[in-house]
Amino acid sequence: MAELFTEENDQRGDLRMKKQVLVYVHNLHKTYFSQKNGVSCHALSGMEFRIYEGDFIAVMGASGSGKSTLLNMLSGCDYPDKGEIFIGDRAMSKLKKKELAVYRRDEIGIIFQQFHLSDYLTALENIMVPAVLAEKEEKAAGERARMLADRLHIKNLLEKYPYELSGGEKQRCAIARALMNSPKLLLADEPTGQLDRRSSENFLQILESLNREGQTIFMTTHDPYIGSRAGRVIFIQDGKIYHELRRETEDREEFYGNIMETLSETLFAEQKTDGEI
Numbered sequence: 001m002a003e004l005f006t007e008e009n010d011q012r013g014d015l016r017m018k019k020q021v022l023v024y025v026h027n028l029h030k031t032y033f034s035q036k037n038g039v040s041c042h043a044l045s046g047m048e049f050r051i052y053e054g055d056f057i058a059v060m061g062a063s064g065s066g067k068s069t070l071l072n073m074l075s076g077c078d079y080p081d082k083g084e085i086f087i088g089d090r091a092m093s094k095l096k097k098k099e100l101a102v103y104r105r106d107e108i109g110i111i112f113q114q115f116h117l118s119d120y121l122t123a124l125e126n127i128m129v130p131a132v133l134a135e136k137e138e139k140a141a142g143e144r145a146r147m148l149a150d151r152l153h154i155k156n157l158l159e160k161y162p163y164e165l166s167g168g169e170k171q172r173c174a175i176a177r178a179l180m181n182s183p184k185l186l187l188a189d190e191p192t193g194q195l196d197r198r199s200s201e202n203f204l205q206i207l208e209s210l211n212r213e214g215q216t217i218f219m220t221t222h223d224p225y226i227g228s229r230a231g232r233v234i235f236i237q238d239g240k241i242y243h244e245l246r247r248e249t250e251d252r253e254e255f256y257g258n259i260m261e262t263l264s265e266t267l268f269a270e271q272k273t274d275g276e277i
């Protein structure tokens with residue numbers, strides 16, 4: 001990991017600010033082969049970036065650009081063909097099966113577009129699943145679950161089952177579950193995809209407030225409005241990063257404008273290239 005801490009790699013002053021590299025994604029490649037027709041698809045083609053402690057990153061790209069593939073790699077659900085993900089100073093590919101399971105259980109929390117709550121468990125039981133898997137003491141885990149539920153305004157819904165909850169309530173339940181074991185990194189794959197505007201707004205405000213308290217967040221989205229809530233936006237296309245923006249303004253509308261500008265430049269560049277062909 002020594003090469004991570006050189007001035008050469010310190011392009012944007014993160015190291016000068018003594019921010020810790022939480023995750024280093026190095027030259028990640030992933031190709032999928034279709035069993036049916038043998039056609040290959042380069043889902044990730046040499047992805048390279050760092051996640052610093054306290055970051056709120058939005059990975060933006062169109063459908064099929066590789067967002068979920070990347071997130072699945074970070075969560076240890078899928079593995080690259082080439083390249084490496086370093087978690088602190090540990091290479092993910094070198095982790096033993098049990099170590100990877102512990103990483104997934106204790107160091108990350110994941111939120112999905114489809115919530116992925118169990119309909120057989122109450123909201124409280126769903127929230128407590130990670131603590132149960134980690135064999136945490138039941139009373140303390142219950143207290144933490146209730147504290148999180150209180151904070152996310154779902155305390156009065158804890159005895160309900162997911163099918164009795166609205167989309168926004170389900171997603172808040174999923175956030176509480178993701179935070180149960182105090183993960184270093186919160187991952188979210190198109191988390192507002194199933195939510196209406198109001199629930200999305202509420203969800204984003206929760207993420208912003210968690211991030212202000214120091215929670216590192218890595219989220220994927222195709223929506224520039226959602227992206228504008230992050231501190232860093234990484235733009236991807238065909239499994240490659242082609243641009244990155246940092247929010248250097250408090251003004252969210254201004255940052256949204258910057259994102260739109262990048263997206264429209266990309267669109268025009270594509271049209272120009274298409275025209276040349």
Ligand SMILES: Nc1ncnc2c1ncn2[C@@H]1O[C@H](COP(=O)(O)OP(=O)(O)O)[C@@H](O)[C@H]1O
Pocket residue numbers: 032033034041042043061062063064065066067068069070
């Ligand atoms: N399990 C898989 N098998 C074959 N192709 C896949 C698989 N998962 C993803 N892909 C392909 O990889 C590309 C990236 O997919 P994905 O990461 O899901 O994109 P996104 O989340 O940005 O919509 C797409 O072209 C998709 O069809």
Ligand SMILES: [Mg+2]
Pocket residue numbers: 067068069190
């Ligand atoms: Mg996806």
